Amino acid sequence: MRPGLWIGLFLAGAGVIAALRLTEAINGSTGFILFAGVCALLIPFARSVGRRGPGRAGTAIARYTKGIVASALLYVLGLGLAMTLDRRMELEGATAFLVALMPVLPILWMIYVVGRYLVEEPDEYLRYRAMVASLAGLGLVLAVGSFWGFLETFGLVVHVPGWWAVPIWAFGMGMGQLWLALRDRTGGEE
Missing domain, CATH: 1.10.287 (Helix Hairpins)
Incomplete structure (x- = not known):
């Protein structure tokens, strides 16, 4: 399947979830769980980019796509977990610092992936x-x-x-x- 289809499905799913949240038809936890499920569409997207053939998608773009998708999924997961832990527990000190790092580490990886792609793309x-x-x-x-x-x-x-x-x-x-x-x-x- 074409990469555009997966991105289209992802954007449509995210849009529906945003609309449901804005109209308060679902709560924050349900919205996060649904969004995490929609983020799973990024996995077949990354695979479809990698399968486009040697003339269509080089090694650098395939590695970039997989890295961005993986870091985005980890970011969403880390953000959701950090927000949930913050709401349910009284975090302070080193524990709060470590929980705050959960979504930050995937962001740093994402920045590295973009920089690496710019260096490796021939x-x-x-x-x-x-x-x-x-x-x-x-x-x-x-x-x-x-x-x-x-x-x-x-x-x-x-x-x-x-x-x-x-x-x-x-x-x-x-x-x-x-x-x-x-x-x-x-x-x-x-």
């Missing part, structure tokens, strides 16, 4: 696309974070935890890749 155009997508994600984090920070400073919105930076970056990176793919299909110039 195709200059694919390297360029990855850098542009990463910069799009970074730009979105900076724009949303700054805007929200000013709104929060003026008391117009509630505080949002800093860990939202990673999902926003990933969304921005995905949108950057989508924009590049659409531009390539339509024959658009830079």
Whole structure:
């Protein structure tokens, strides 16, 4: 099956879960369990990228995809466990520090995977696309974070935890890749 199908199913599932959470049809724990299940769709996505053949997906992109999927799954799991432990236990000191590391270690791995891909990818155009997508994600984090920070400073919105930076970056990176793919299909110039 094509990688786009798996990503489409993942986004559709995540969208349904977000809608259910926003309408309070499900609680946070149920939402997390459902989202963890939807994240399982990233596994066949990674496999489909790796199976696309020697001319379609090189070793670097296959390793990148598998690394990103694995780190994303570990991030979701670590975040869910850390939030659950924080809600149910009175964490402090070294225990709180170790629990806070649970979602951070996969983030560090994710950053390493992106950097490694940029070093290992032999195709200059694919390297360029990855850098542009990463910069799009970074730009979105900076724009949303700054805007929200000013709104929060003026008391117009509630505080949002800093860990939202990673999902926003990933969304921005995905949108950057989508924009590049659409531009390539339509024959658009830079």
